Amino acid sequence: MNIWITGVAGFIGSHVAARCLEAGYQVVGIDNMNDYYDVTLKEQRLERLLAQSKLLLQTGEPAQIPQQPFRFYRLSIEEADTIHELMRETKPDVIVHLAAQAGVRYSLTNPQAYIQSNIVGTANILEAARLQGVGHLLYASSSSVYGANKKIPFAVEDRVDNPVSLYAATKKSNELMAYSYSHLYDLPTTGLRFFTVYGPWGRPDMAYFSFAERITSGKPIDVYNFGNMMRDFTYIDDIVEGIMRLLPRAPQRDGEQAPYKLYNIGNHQPVQLLDFIRVLEKHLxxxxxxxxxxxxxxxxxxxxxxxxxxxNDIDFRPDTSIEVGIQRFAEWYLTYKEQRTAERVLHV
Structure with missing residues (x-):
């Protein structure tokens, strides 16, 4: 299977690419490598994927290895003509569309970045996928689409008409555009509403990562809503497992029902922010x-x-506990910080 992954140098994208390579899929990775956060971290994720691809060619495992297990293209999804041309050349069977301008707070001061990447960029991916007859398009949505809904837990059947950030509005727009393409053109699409993803090789702008940075540097951390936030923290391996199980399960048209699905991928066990911080302190x-x-x-x-x-659909239930997930993140982070410090010393 030939898999396209947009945002391949990102947190989730790099983990999904690694699993796809393990499964023997051919991966075409797209990323614009923007500087929203440390580009060096994105480059390191890419280096790991390239090394994994090289090792697969050397070892011959699994048995059916593509000639080029991993190919990377540095480009923006806003570049419609380039996206269309590349998709014609590479002919993906499935697209995992994870490229987006991330971050809720950044959207308050930089709204245009979200319009261009999350709306214009996603429209380009949808149109190129339609023209190429792609078999399945999975795309990243977000739990933020639920806004300030009072009904708990959040279900995909709930109304999501009141986003409280532009980021959330763009993610809801992605779902609406995907539905239109599924309905009009029979393009099978699956939307994935991720819930607060965390883990090794994560994003430095996420709270848990910035907490680790500041805690280990002896700096105070800002705790909003006086710590009374509840988050359905979801470990990265659970997110990836859900995606891998859904890859071959393209929605089918059923009468008037378009080939379109939405899923929540969350740990379904909200944790108070203060409890999360205590576990992070323990493992750091x-x-x-x-x-x-x-x-x-x-x-x-x-x-x-x-x-x-x-x-119901894929018999999957994310189950990595905060205790286990944070321990794995903390172990990775401490090693990562030590290496980063050593590199700075060498460059002095």
């Missing part, structure tokens, strides 16, 4: 200095995934 071996603050614009007090559709 350092106590945090907390600065309690009010809720930030665009934030919501709680997220909680109803995953019944995921369980």
């Amino acid at each position: 071996g350092v106590q945090a200095e907390l600065v309690m603050k009010e809720m930030q614009p665009g934030d919501v007090p709680q997220t909680y995934a109803d995953i019944s559709s995921l369980q």
Whole structure:
């Protein structure tokens, strides 16, 4: 199977690419390598994928190895003509569309970045996929589409008409555009509403990563809503497992029903932010200095995934506990920070 992954140098994208290579798929990776956060981290993720691809060619495992297991193209999904040309050349069977301008708070001050990447870019991917007759398009949505919904847990059947950030609005727009393409052109699409993904090789702009940075540097951390936030933290391996199981399961048209599906992928066990911080302190071996603050614009007090559709359709239930997930992240982070410090010393 030939898999296209947009945002391949990103947190989720790089993990999905690694699993696809393990499965013997041919991977075409797209990323614009923007500087929203440390580009060096993105480059390191890419280096790991290239090394994995090279090793596969050397070892001959699995038995059916593509001639080029991993190919990378540096380009933006906003470049419609280039996207169309590349898709014609590479002919993907399945697309995993993860490229996006991420971050809720950044959208408050840089709205145009979200319009261009998340709306224009996704429209380009949908149109190119339609023209090439792609068999299945999976795309990243977000738990943020639920806004300040009061009904808990959040279910894919719930109305999501009141986004509290532009980021959330763009993700809801992606779902609407995908539905239109499924309905009009029979393009099978699957939307994945991710719930607060964390783990090794994560994004430095995410709270847990920035907490680790500041805690290990002896700096205080800002805790919003006075720590009374509840988040359905979901470990990266669970996210990837859900995606891998859904790859071959393209939705089918059923009468008037378009070939379109939506899933929540969350741990379905919300954790209070203060409890999350305590587990992080434990595994970093350092106590945090907390600065309690009010809720930030665009934030919501709680997220909680109803995953019944995921369980019913692919018999999958994310189950990595915070204790296990944070321990794995902390072990990776401490090694990563030590290596980064050593590299700085060498360059002095």
